[in-house]
Amino acid sequence: MSLVTQKRDFLSISDFSTDELTRLLNRAHRLKVGKEDSQLIGKSLAMIFRKSSTRTRISFEVGMTQLGGHALFLSDHDSQIGRGEPIHDTAKVLSRYVDGIMIRTFGHEEVEELSRHASIPVINGLTDLLHPCQVVADLQTVAEEFGPDYSERTVAWIGDGNNMANSWLNAAYRLGFSVRLACPEGYDPDPLIFERAKQMADVLLTRDPCEAVQGADVVTTDVWASMGQEEEARERMAAFTGFSVDDTLMQQAFPSAIFLHCLPAHRGEEVSSSVIDGPQSRIFNEAENRIHTQKAILLELLG
Ligand code: CP
Numbered sequence: 001m002s003l004v005t006q007k008r009d010f011l012s013i014s015d016f017s018t019d020e021l022t023r024l025l026n027r028a029h030r031l032k033v034g035k036e037d038s039q040l041i042g043k044s045l046a047m048i049f050r051k052s053s054t055r056t057r058i059s060f061e062v063g064m065t066q067l068g069g070h071a072l073f074l075s076d077h078d079s080q081i082g083r084g085e086p087i088h089d090t091a092k093v094l095s096r097y098v099d100g101i102m103i104r105t106f107g108h109e110e111v112e113e114l115s116r117h118a119s120i121p122v123i124n125g126l127t128d129l130l131h132p133c134q135v136v137a138d139l140q141t142v143a144e145e146f147g148p149d150y151s152e153r154t155v156a157w158i159g160d161g162n163n164m165a166n167s168w169l170n171a172a173y174r175l176g177f178s179v180r181l182a183c184p185e186g187y188d189p190d191p192l193i194f195e196r197a198k199q200m201a202d203v204l205l206t207r208d209p210c211e212a213v214q215g216a217d218v219v220t221t222d223v224w225a226s227m228g229q230e231e232e233a234r235e236r237m238a239a240f241t242g243f244s245v246d247d248t249l250m251q252q253a254f255p256s257a258i259f260l261h262c263l264p265a266h267r268g269e270e271v272s273s274s275v276i277d278g279p280q281s282r283i284f285n286e287a288e289n290r291i292h293t294q295k296a297i298l299l300e301l302l303g
């Protein structure tokens with residue numbers, strides 16, 4: 001009988017079953033309210049950042065410290081990754097030193113390659129395709145507002161069909177809530193992720209932000225040009241005209257609706273100051289929840 005246990009990764013929300021995702025969110029809640037004190041004493045996490053970060057870096061690094069472990073920050077500028085060391089060699093070398101790897105990069109296939117060659121858990125800290133850790137924190141924020149029954153909720157996504165939109169669709173696929181996306185033509189979410197979500201959830205794609213927010217409990221958006229798309233910023237600004245979340249749009253959602261944004265935000269572009277700094281905004285609870293959900297993910301995978 002083999003005693004080898006399969007390592008677990010978190011590359012996508014859909015890597016976790018509905019039960020596992022629910023357990024993860026319950027664990028994040030217990031960590032937040034001080035009802036769980038599991039630790040990762042002596043464990044180390046390598047954090048590869050090929051794109052910038054504030055929240056993801058800090059929440060993983062402080063999260064590991066709070067759990068009694070240690071995190072190492074590795075960037076393109078000061079590791080051999082930036083000089084072209086193959087990802088499969090990096091995966092094998094890191095597997096000899098640390099207990100888990102978190103990576104933020106461009107192509108999702110790079111994270112999948114890292115995972116294939118690493119013998120330790122790999123966590124996706126954002127790719128061009130997905131941002132699963134952020135959406136787990138967003139789900140915790142939704143449960144704090146409306147309770148744990150996600151199937152009752154409707155989430156309106158306004159703007160770019162980007163890594164955040166795709167991860168919301170994966171969350172709907174697992175938890176069965178409604179997602180209504182308003183994206184300009186040419187900026188739709190990933191078609192395979194969209195079709196899969198439709199099998200399990202009420203999912204709508206429209207060009208009309210007003211249609212998307214009707215009956216929404218959560219209105220959420222993100223920057224119009226993500227990291228790596230800076231050169232398209234001007235063209236995108238024109239394409240996304242009319243897709244700003246402002247007071248007029250918020251008024252068409254339920255009066256109890258909350259506003260979420262993964263941050264960083266561009267006030268006056270995808271969201272008005274009055275909305276992001278207004279009474280319906282939960283952006284700082286959402287940012288705080290990154291640390292609780294990161295710790296829950298770390299404990300599930302490395303514990
Ligand atoms: N929301 C988010 O992932 O923020 P950072 O880019 O600062 O990590």
Ligand code: NVA
Nearest residue numbers: 162222226227262263
């Ligand atoms: N969509 C954004 C999210 C940043 C946290 C980006 O990829 O830059």
